[in-house]
Amino acid sequence: MKNVKNKLDLIQIFLDEEFANVGCELHYKKDYELLIAVMLSAQTTDVAVNGVTDFLFSKYDTLEKLNEVRLEEIETIIKPIGLYKNKAKRLKEIVAVLLDKYSGKVPSDIKELTSLPGVGNKTACVVRAEIFKIPEFPVDTHVSRISKRLNLCDQKDEPIEIEGKLKKTFEEKNWIKLHHQFIHFGRAICKAQNPICEKCRLQEYCNKR
Numbered sequence: 477m478k479n480v481k482n483k484l485d486l487i488q489i490f491l492d493e494e495f496a497n498v499g500c501e502l503h504y505k506k507d508y509e510l511l512i513a514v515m516l517s518a519q520t521t522d523v524a525v526n527g528v529t530d531f532l533f534s535k536y537d538t539l540e541k542l543n544e545v546r547l548e549e550i551e552t553i554i555k556p557i558g559l560y561k562n563k564a565k566r567l568k569e570i571v572a573v574l575l576d577k578y579s580g581k582v583p584s585d586i587k588e589l590t591s592l593p594g595v596g597n598k599t600a601c602v603v604r605a606e607i608f609k610i611p612e613f614p615v616d617t618h619v620s621r622i623s624k625r626l627n628l629c630d631q632k633d634e635p636i637e638i639e640g641k642l643k644k645t646f647e648e649k650n651w652i653k654l655h656h657q658f659i660h661f662g663r664a665i666c667k668a669q670n671p672i673c674e675k676c677r678l679q680e681y682c683n684k685r
């Protein structure tokens with residue numbers, strides 16, 4: 477049986493070969509737009525979010541304009557992504573807090589980020605990694621599924637536990653890159669349903685095989 481070092485090296489080599497230059501797929505021009513886009517992406521796809529935020533962020537291109545627009549107008553625009561009533565409310569609340577408390581700037585502190593309405597640990601970690609380049613390993617549904625299949629965590633682990641284990645397992649300098657690579661691997665090959673295992677070179681480490 478190959479040792480753990482070989483396993484981790486092989487995961488990194490495989491992902492580097494298959495997903496060399498991958499990154500965040502959410503469209504944004506301003507820091508707060510990313511924060512909002514990540515919040516909106518809960519239980520939907522980045523493509524669907526981009527489909528509504530391209531219009532939303534071009535029509536209301538400042539925090540002040542987003543603060544002024546009526547809740548119902550936001551609901552109408554983001555309706556296609558689902559859970560739109562709750563998400564529109566959160567969006568308005570985030571905008572108000574950013575303006576009132578942070579002078580329109582997105583904070584980098586994890587506690588400040590997670591105190592924003594609708595912003596959980598994963599969203600905060602994505603923002604810290606993407607905007608501030610702070611080493612983070614955000615755990616979404618893809619990262620969680622792949623970590624479990626490759627026995628990088630326990631099957632019953634919650635995202636926060638998986639995040640801790642991945643951070644202990646991989647070098648800090650690779651966390652952000654690996655996070656993106658896991659997501660792209662999960663979308664293209666290691667799908668939730670019917671993964672394309674014949675394209676995967678990590679089969680010997682996978683508990684699904």
Ligand code: SF4
Pocket residue numbers: 625626665666667671672673676677678679682683684685
């Ligand atoms: S063998 Fe299949 S299920 Fe396992 S990690 Fe590879 S693609 Fe995913």
